[in-house]
Amino acid sequence: MKGPDPLLLSRLRPEWSAHIPLTMAQKVVGLLILAGVITGLVLAPLAAGRVLVAICTVYYVAFTLYKFMLVRLSVSQSAEIRVPIERLAELHDEDLPRYSILVPLYHEPETVVRLVESIQALDYPANRKDVQLLLEEDDGETRAAVAAMWMPPGFRVTLIPRSHPRTKPKACNIGLALARGKYLVIYDAEDRPEPDQLKKAVIGFRQADDRVICLQSKLNYYNPRQNLLTRWFTAEYSAWFDLFLPGLAALNAVIPLGGTSNHFITRPLRSLLGWDAYNVTEDCDLGIRIYRAGYRTQMLDTTTWEEACGRLPFWIRQRTRWLKGYLQTYLVHMRQPVRLLRELGLSNFLHFQVLIGGLVFGFVINPLFWIMTLLWFVFRVESLSLLFPGMVFLMGALCLFAGNFTFAYIGAVGCYRRACYDLVKYALVAPVYWGLMSVSAWRAVWQFFRNPFLWEKTRHGFFAGT
Amino acid sequence: MDSLPEHKRRSGRRYGGRVIRLMLALAVVMGALCLAYHHRVSRSDEADVLDALGRYVLANSTEGRQALVGSVWWPPIPTVMVTMAHAVAGSAGRFGAAVLVGALMAGCLAWTMNRLVRRWVPGGLAAWLPVVALLVYRPFWEAAGGGGVATLTGAWLSLMAVWSAVRWSEHQSLRALVYLGLAGMGLVGTHPVLALWFLLILLWVGVDLRLRGTGHDQRQAVGLLLVLPVVYLAALWGLLNWLIMGDGWYALRAVWPAAVAGSLTVAGWTHVPGLTGGVCLGLVAVRHRIRSGLWLSFLVMATLGLHAILIARGMAWAGQAMTLSAAVLGLLALAYLCREDVGMPGWLKVGTGLVAVVSALASHVGTVDPAPSATVARRELVEQVARHVRGTHPCIKVFVAGYRGLPVVEAGDPGLFVPSLDFNLRAAGRAYPGHWLYLLAPPPNGRTGTESLYWKYPDLIRHGASGMVFDSEWEGWRLYRLSAVQAPEIMKP
Numbered sequence: 020m021k022g023p024d025p026l027l028l029s030r031l032r033p034e035w036s037a038h039i040p041l042t043m044a045q046k047v048v049g050l051l052i053l054a055g056v057i058t059g060l061v062l063a064p065l066a067a068g069r070v071l072v073a074i075c076t077v078y079y080v081a082f083t084l085y086k087f088m089l090v091r092l093s094v095s096q097s098a099e100i101r102v103p104i105e106r107l108a109e110l111h112d113e114d115l116p117r118y119s120i121l122v123p124l125y126h127e128p129e130t131v132v133r134l135v136e137s138i139q140a141l142d143y144p145a146n147r148k149d150v151q152l153l154l155e156e157d158d159g160e161t162r163a164a165v166a167a168m169w170m171p172p173g174f175r176v177t178l179i180p181r182s183h184p185r186t187k188p189k190a191c192n193i194g195l196a197l198a199r200g201k202y203l204v205i206y207d208a209e210d211r212p213e214p215d216q217l218k219k220a221v222i223g224f225r226q227a228d229d230r231v232i233c234l235q236s237k238l239n240y241y242n243p244r245q246n247l248l249t250r251w252f253t254a255e256y257s258a259w260f261d262l263f264l265p266g267l268a269a270l271n272a273v274i275p276l277g278g279t280s281n282h283f284i285t286r287p288l289r290s291l292l293g294w295d296a297y298n299v300t301e302d303c304d305l306g307i308r309i310y311r312a313g314y315r316t317q318m319l320d321t322t323t324w325e326e327a328c329g330r331l332p333f334w335i336r337q338r339t340r341w342l343k344g345y346l347q348t349y350l351v352h353m354r355q356p357v358r359l360l361r362e363l364g365l366s367n368f369l370h371f372q373v374l375i376g377g378l379v380f381g382f383v384i385n386p387l388f389w390i391m392t393l394l395w396f397v398f399r400v401e402s403l404s405l406l407f408p409g410m411v412f413l414m415g416a417l418c419l420f421a422g423n424f425t426f427a428y429i430g431a432v433g434c435y436r437r438a439c440y441d442l443v444k445y446a447l448v449a450p451v452y453w454g455l456m457s458v459s460a461w462r463a464v465w466q467f468f469r470n471p472f473l474w475e476k477t478r479h480g481f482f483a484g485t
Numbered sequence: 486m487d488s489l490p491e492h493k494r495r496s497g498r499r500y501g502g503r504v505i506r507l508m509l510a511l512a513v514v515m516g517a518l519c520l521a522y523h524h525r526v527s528r529s530d531e532a533d534v535l536d537a538l539g540r541y542v543l544a545n546s547t548e549g550r551q552a553l554v555g556s557v558w559w560p561p562i563p564t565v566m567v568t569m570a571h572a573v574a575g576s577a578g579r580f581g582a583a584v585l586v587g588a589l590m591a592g593c594l595a596w597t598m599n600r601l602v603r604r605w606v607p608g609g610l611a612a613w614l615p616v617v618a619l620l621v622y623r624p625f626w627e628a629a630g631g632g633g634v635a636t637l638t639g640a641w642l643s644l645m646a647v648w649s650a651v652r653w654s655e656h657q658s659l660r661a662l663v664y665l666g667l668a669g670m671g672l673v674g675t676h677p678v679l680a681l682w683f684l685l686i687l688l689w690v691g692v693d694l695r696l697r698g699t700g701h702d703q704r705q706a707v708g709l710l711l712v713l714p715v716v717y718l719a720a721l722w723g724l725l726n727w728l729i730m731g732d733g734w735y736a737l738r739a740v741w742p743a744a745v746a747g748s749l750t751v752a753g754w755t756h757v758p759g760l761t762g763g764v765c766l767g768l769v770a771v772r773h774r775i776r777s778g779l780w781l782s783f784l785v786m787a788t789l790g791l792h793a794i795l796i797a798r799g800m801a802w803a804g805q806a807m808t809l810s811a812a813v814l815g816l817l818a819l820a821y822l823c824r825e826d827v828g829m830p831g832w833l834k835v836g837t838g839l840v841a842v843v844s845a846l847a848s849h850v851g852t853v854d855p856a857p858s859a860t861v862a863r864r865e866l867v868e869q870v871a872r873h874v875r876g877t878h879p880c881i882k883v884f885v886a887g888y889r890g891l892p893v894v895e896a897g898d899p900g901l902f903v904p905s906l907d908f909n910l911r912a913a914g915r916a917y918p919g920h921w922l923y924l925l926a927p928p929p930n931g932r933t934g935t936e937s938l939y940w941k942y943p944d945l946i947r948h949g950a951s952g953m954v955f956d957s958e959w960e961g962w963r964l965y966r967l968s969a970v971q972a973p974e975i976m977k978p
Binding site for chain 2: 090094095396404408409412417431434436441447
């Protein structure tokens with residue numbers, strides 16, 4: 020029997036899929052820009068250098084101000100959906116709809132037992148949970164681990180046929196097609212959602228306006244103190260989920276979804292054709308498509324605890340995938356910029372530029388400016404100052420001295436808001452962490468051209484604590 | 486969906502609209518006043534220096550960079566703000582950048598006062614509008630003259646700091662903590678004396694945390710969030726001094742310069758209403774056991790005390806920003822007295838409002854930087870100096886020292902006059918071999934007395950310095966001939 024089609028989006032709406040990484044028009048524009056830059060650098064190197072530096076400096080100023088504005092908004096007003104305990108107590112089991120839970124697994128046999136425990140621990144009637152463990156057909160070890168354990172009621176295994184591309188969204192699309200719930204949520208294998216999360220989401224959807232089809236839970240880590248990398252990672256996540264995304268929600272802006280714990284209303288998600296199986300940050304892409312289709316996403320005040328990747332090589336691979344996915348998402352939606360502008364509106368179009376394209380751009384150009392700064396400070400290469408005329412110098416100095424501080428300080432503020440008080444001091448040495456992100460960004464750009472659909476799996480299970 | 490209740494959103498929009506209307510009205514009134522009375526506002530010496538400094542920074546010159554970081558008494562934040570405004574508005578017109586920044590800061594001060602008064606005082610803005618207007622009026626005119634940028638910025642930041650501290654003490658909100666940290670950072674870069682005062686706020690928060698029995702990790706986190714911005718800016722300033730001036734402590738070399746007497750007998754009395762507010766608030770806070778009120782009272786009096794110390798040290802010019810800050814904090818104390826939880830009877834609140842008006846009026850009588858004769862027509866000065874030195878030798882350079890020298894250089898022949906923020910006799914000789922060199926030094930009054938020329942050559946004005954021979958004097962500016970560097974072998978063509 021023929022199963023559900025996991026590539027529905029790329030077949031029916033190819034213009035929304037990253038199946039083709041770059042369209043012909045994008046290739047032409049990219050080559051023209053590249054040719055222009057090279058010609059400029061050859062014919063008038065100083066003028067061209069000044070223009071490039073000025074563009075980057077303006078970007079830095081805009082990005083710094085933008086992030087500062089988001090943080091200011093998020094500390095000034097609460098825009099996330101908060102569900103008081105009393106509201107939870109008022110819920111009766113018979114009022115609760117069926118809730119589909121999708122858990123894609125791939126080569127993660129060690130996480131299965133804990134995963135099942137975590138989902139069982141969710142405070143939701145067992146007969147209304149519709150849990151699908153999405154297992155790849157050729158993943159013998161995970162299948163064996165699942166087969167070896169007793170599955171509680173409401174759990175079932177869905178096998179994902181072996182086919183290209185081998186990505187998480189492809190598995191989720193099959194899960195979506197077979198889902199029976201009114202609402203649907205995605206969890207990763209190592210996730211530990213707060214027990215009342217599903218009930219909060221149900222209430223959240225009921226009190227939200229009709230356009231809201233997605234609630235994004237906050238993500239954070241249960242192993243922040245494992246090593247320095249996990250401390251930085253936690254600081255970053257705290258800033259992202261506790262400051263930036265609530266800031267975006269306060270602006271009613273487009274929200275790039277986080278990888279897991281996105282709660283959806285199933286029917287409109289199906290109408291959006293699910294996830295893009297070719298996009299390696301399918302969640303971010305879906306967040307944009309939700310907005311473009313006229314729907315909205317809101318933040319839900321509940322946390323899912325995950326395992327922070329504590330080993331550098333795996334962290335680099337994970338970050339490479341994320342940044343490559345952001346690049347894919349940016350290029351997919353920028354295929355028709357005028358249409359995007361029309362559908363998002365000007366302010367959200369700008370949000371998209373800064374938040375999706377700007378993020379990758381920043382990490383890519385950062386090392387260039389660090390090298391220039393180092394050359395100037397250590398070797399006093401005065402000729403570099405020629406690249407920074409007047410106002411550009413002033414803006415550049417502001418970014419160097421105020422911008423970098425702002426980002427480190429925001430990380431510290433995020434830790435404080437998350438009540439990770441002991442991590443505040445680690446957030447302050449985050450510039451080293453930014454260096455790692457730039458390494459990943461360059462790797463992401465390289466990989467985008469070499470192997471755009473490669474899904475570098477993040478290995479979990481290194482943290483033995485509870 | 487917006488999780489804020491609808492009525493709150495509506496009220497927020499109404500409030501936002503009111504603030505915007507207030508700001509617009511303020512801008513229109515100030516613009517009209519500017520046009521109507523511009524002939525009565527004379528640009529201060531500081532305005533000319535800041536404008537010149539802005540041009541030097543924008544030109545990416547060494548002198549601009551040196552001036553940006555080289556003195557605690559010419560702190561970087563007002564300079565940067567004026568420079569940016571300069572880049573935006575240009576130097577066209579009589580007021581230019583100073584007015585832009587002044588209006589912005591006056592707007593910020595009025596806006597913050599408005600928010601605070603609305604929160605604390607029954608009747609809100611309508612009741613205290615004259616207070617806010619009076620408070621902003623004087624510093625705005627200072628800003629129009631160019632001298633009030635640091636004053637206004639410092640006053641606004643100190644208001645933000647104290648208000649945030651009060652909010653922190655009452656609600657322990659993250660927002661208050663962040664604003665407090667950033668206000669402290671701003672104070673360091675705006676007015677070093679106010680940064681000292683900020684230490685008292687840190688003390689307040691520290692004691693407050695102890696009294697609440699907050700855990701060690703949280704205390705440490707709060708401390709980092711508050712102290713780090715301040716330390717960062719201070720360290721950055723030191724680093725830039727090391728990179729640009731070759732000495733990390735350069736800007737601090739003249740923290741306590743020679744005292745300059747100022748006529749401050751009147752200014753001393755301007756603090757009486759603020760002092761009254763502070764004392765009354767202290768008494769009420771002790772009686773009602775209101776911790777934040779007690780701290781506020783302490784801070785008001787500490788500000789006044791700090792200002793008194795500056796006066797006693799003969800640094801009236803450094804206390805300019807303190808006068809306004811003290812007035813603002815005095816008003817804050819008076820507004821606090823009107824809060825519902827303080828429980829004052831209605832007639833006393835009306836009385837407090839009257840005292841606030843008097844206090845705001847009194848803040849108009851401030852100290853004046855005893856700016857020396859540098860305000861005389863610079864063109865005349867440079868013409869006279871040029872006439873004097875030309876003809877003595879075919880190749881001549883005149884170094885013009887210090888911050889007040891920057892606009893002088895701009896007024897003269899660029900081939901003859903050279904700005905010098907960090908004058909060094911040997912370096913001057915090396916830079917212009919074969920030239921006859923002169924140094925034009927401004928009179929070391931007030932802030933000018935703190936400049937590096939005078940801590941490097943402390944006896945220059947009284948006895949001259951080794952290698953520098955007194956030549957002539959114009960309106961206090963003294964011209965020295967640099968004899969030591971004109972060795973015969975250098976003089977050969």
